[in-house]
Amino acid sequence: MFILIVGGGKVGRYLIKEFSNKDYKVVLIEQDYDKAVKIEEKYDIEVICGDGSEQDVLEKAGIEECDILLAVTEDDQDNLVICQLAERKYNISRTFTTVNTPGNEKLFNWLGVNVAVSSASILAGLVEYDVTLSDLNVLLKKDQDQLRLTRVLVRENSSIVGQKVKDIELPLESVLVTILRGDNTIVPRGNTKIMGNDLILVLTKKELSGELVKIFNK
Incomplete structure (x- = not known):
């Protein structure tokens, strides 16, 4: 399984640590050059330095071949843009994100993001155990009307x-x-x-x- 992670902050590093020791291909996109270099050296994974909301950067990271995209930057707006681009431009069926502002989970789901949660550990579990998206959507759509x-x-x-x-x-x-x-x-x-x-x-x-x-x- 090929997992593309956008954002090398605390959440991103947590997910890298969770998946890099398993039989998954993990690629990270991180905009900060110094942070990108340190993560690449520490976790021995491929890191693309650039803006994850730009198509050329996503393509350089291999988005067209990835199975799952995780948008975990510290900016909810950027996470939303990245997920929508992945789904609509590249037909990535499994996009996940964490949200930094409480309550945005329902909003992101309303706008088409597959799964948005507020906990990195929950997010890792959803990817690992392939929770049924239709079941999650029923829960996340509460009050969206x-x-x-x-x-x-x-x-x-x-x-x-x-x-x-x-x-x-x-x-x-x-x-x-x-x-x-x-x-x-x-x-x-x-x-x-x-x-x-x-x-x-x-x-x-x-x-x-x-x-x-x-x-x-x-």
Whole structure:
């Protein structure tokens, strides 16, 4: 089995340790060069240095041949982009991620990620024992019918203009899905900056819509 891991933080290293001593092929994508070198030396696995949300980096790591992709960066937004790219572009049927913000498990599942959990040990167990995805989805879809896509137009004089997505404190159980900027559709990542007149699409609960408007138009 070929497992592709994106993110060499604590969770990524835990998973590498779990799988590298077994008969699995493990490849890691890590953006930080120094961290990538240290992990490659310590665990004796192939490490690709680069941004795991970019297609050329994923292809260099062998995504077209992998059986499972694990997106475990420290940024939920990046994890979502990576999983969706793996599923829709490369037809990877088993994508897993851990989430850093409590409550995002349901949101990620609603957006199409196969399995999103908050514990690295649970994630390792799901991969190891091949839990039935249909059974997991029944559990993870609880309350998803309460979610809705909310649109927020950012005014030019908003104090949020120029801020990076990763620095914006969204309500729990809210995920920034897309930014519409003029004729362009932007997949938001941690370092994406908000601009005036951006139309923000956020997946959240109905009762949080007003709070989101206030956040993006302070």
